């Protein structure tokens with residue numbers, strides 16, 4: 362009896378291990394297959410070329426453009442100052458540097474290096490990643506506000522509020538985000554910037570903000586539906602109890618309904634925001650150099666499309682994964698309370 | 699204290715129901731009125747019209763002299779004076795027992811922390827659950843939850859208390875503890891309107907019993923008169939079914 366149980370457990374464990382083995386073999390097979398296929402087209406994998414798009418070292422040189430004698434040099438707080446005397450004229454060269462290559466008394470000629478330094482710079486992929494993160498965070502921030510008020514308006518008794526919210530939500534959810542981005546940039550953007558120019562604001566609003574507006578209004582509509590569903594999932598008796606105590610609509614929402622609805626709102630909200638981070642990749646088409654656009658630019662100059670697109674996907678994965686972990690943490694904390 | 703005149707209420711959805719038909723009634727200060735009647739006869743609707751959880755279609759409702767159907771009346775002020783206890787308790791599950799009793803004191807009555815705390819502890823003691831102040835509602839029995847709900851309503855210092863079948867969702871062994879709290883309240887002179895199927899409570903505590911059927915008040919009388927020799931056949935039939 363006991364023996365047969367052990368036997369069965371062993372069998373179960375073996376079949377589980379076999380499945381895991383199968384999974385990894387499949388994965389390895391896919392990667393090997395892909396690699397083999399790229400060999401067939403003579404693609405040369407050069408992963409060592411990728412890191413420089415994250416960070417790279419830039420050499421900055423302070424150069425002389427006259428012929429003369431160095432009279433004094435100084436290096437303070439990473440700024441080099443070199444004075445060169447030519448006849449009666451004294452030229453002063455000043456710039457960022459780590460070391461000075463000349464001494465007082467030296468004779469220098471045009472194009473001589475007076476001082477130089479090597480600096481680490483963030484590569485284009487990191488800059489793209491930061492922009493993606495920035496655009497997404499701003500859009501999420503405004504999306505939450507739009508969604509909260511949109512959701513409350515959606516369930517309001519006031520017909521004007523209610524129908525405005527319904528129209529907004531249906532318009533946004535019924536058309537592609539790409540088209541909305543075009544409308545924000547080419548229609549509203551042109552309108553706003555032309556009007557601004559007409560009234561003396563020459564600079565206008567940069568494309569980034571139209572992109573953010575498109576993402577925020579898009580997310581806001583979905584968040585509004587999530588908020589509405591969350592609020593409506595709270596039993597009617599809760600509102601009645603709050604109102605029967607003399608609380609106003611706003612007070613009962615703030616103290617009784619929203620805190621309870623929050624728990625049911627957070628999980629779908631997390632999904633929505635992860636979509637938003639991914640959807641921000643569309644902003645490249647209006648000249649916002651977020652991660653996808655940055656990758657595309659690097660691909661055209663580096664001719665390493667395979668490595669770079671995989672890296673790009675991986676970076677998005679890291680962003681979304683980190684974000685969902687963070688929201689899960691928030692959810693757990695809310696549950697504990 | 700409560701003066702209801704010719705009130706009508708019709709629900710249109712899901713289908714047309716005449717929930718209240720020409721209801722006229724008067725409840726004096728300090729009086730306890732028990733409302734009885736078959737299911738769907740409009741008892742809850744009657745009570746809910748008194749604090750405007752439902753809005754009457756026509757007629758007049760005066761609470762302590764204030765016409766609550768007048769659009770100029772601030773209904774939140776009136777509601778703060780009219781406590782309500784629900785069949786399903788409706789405690790705030792995300793707040794502790796203590797917070798349930800202090801929340802409205804703080805945001806509606808604008809009382810200080812200390813004042814609302816003092817009041818809450820006194821009321822929790824009165825309903826016999828002072829030792830559960832820090833606990834969340836889902837850790838309480840039904841009877842305890844309903845007593846917290848009563849304390850929560852009393853914390854507003856209401857002039858009137860409305861009870862809509864406060865013991866119907868309770869296990870039989872817990873009904874007594876809730877009814878005891880209500881009897882004490884009645885003894886202290888609280889004006890009360892109580893919908894209940896507890897006829898013992900009606901006999902013992904009520905000054906008047908209202909019998910409703912199909913949205914209308916069929917008969918009003920003292921418990922003595924009402925249970926011994928009611929005037930209407932409809933009342934007799936109902937009493938014979940439940941007693």
Ligand SMILES: Nc1ncnc2c1ncn2[C@@H]1O[C@H](COP(=O)(O)OP(=O)(O)OP(=O)(O)O)[C@@H](O)[C@H]1O
Nearest residue numbers: 709711712715717736737738739740741742743744
């Ligand atoms: N919000 C509502 N919408 C539509 N119809 C309603 C609503 N509330 C009550 N009704 C209807 O009005 C009538 C009276 O209902 P009410 O709840 O007042 O009866 P009741 O006497 O309290 O019954 P019960 O003993 O079952 O609680 C019923 O036919 C009910 O279906």
Ligand SMILES: [Mg+2]
Nearest residue numbers: 741742743863
């Ligand atoms: Mg009822």
